[in-house]
Amino acid sequence: xxxxxxxxxxxxxxxxxxxxxxxxxxxxxxxxxxxxxxxxxxxxxxxxxxxxxxxxxxxxxxxxxxxxxxxxxxxxxxxxxxxxxxxxxxxxxxxxxxxxxxxxxxxxxxxxxxxxxxxxxxxxxxxxx
Numbered sequence: 001x002x003x004x005x006x007x008x009x010x011x012x013x014x015x016x017x018x019x020x021x022x023x024x025x026x027x028x029x030x031x032x033x034x035x036x037x038x039x040x041x042x043x044x045x046x047x048x049x050x051x052x053x054x055x056x057x058x059x060x061x062x063x064x065x066x067x068x069x070x071x072x073x074x075x076x077x078x079x080x081x082x083x084x085x086x087x088x089x090x091x092x093x094x095x096x097x098x099x100x101x102x103x104x105x106x107x108x109x110x111x112x113x114x115x116x117x118x119x120x121x122x123x124x125x126x127x128x129x
Contacts, residue, residue: 006031007055021045024052025062 004020006012007028014020014031021042022029032042035055045053054062083093118126 004029006034008034010034018043021053023055023058025054025058028055030055 003013003015004017006020008030010031012031012034019032019039019042020029021032021035021037032039035042035053037045037053045051083090086093120126
């Protein structure tokens, strides 16, 4: 018989597969007592199509992911409302952002007057002059 080891870290091993359940997200295998499930609950979960179980770590991650999705949706709605209140359509808004980016990139530029412009395209030649 194959011996199965619990993934929770308790180091319990057993060949009684009916006492174990695997997480539908991370695929780790847990002993019924570590998963806080009865053997009957494990049998029920395994026998029903469309019913699955996820471990505590994956439940926390799933909750965090759902919170992040809600925050992204809220930010998108806020951005759309601000665009609408500013009277700027999506394309004009993108152009405005590009213009602001260009201005930011050019703010460190120096303008020099009275300096003759080089007629060569070779950078090394321009540096040597």
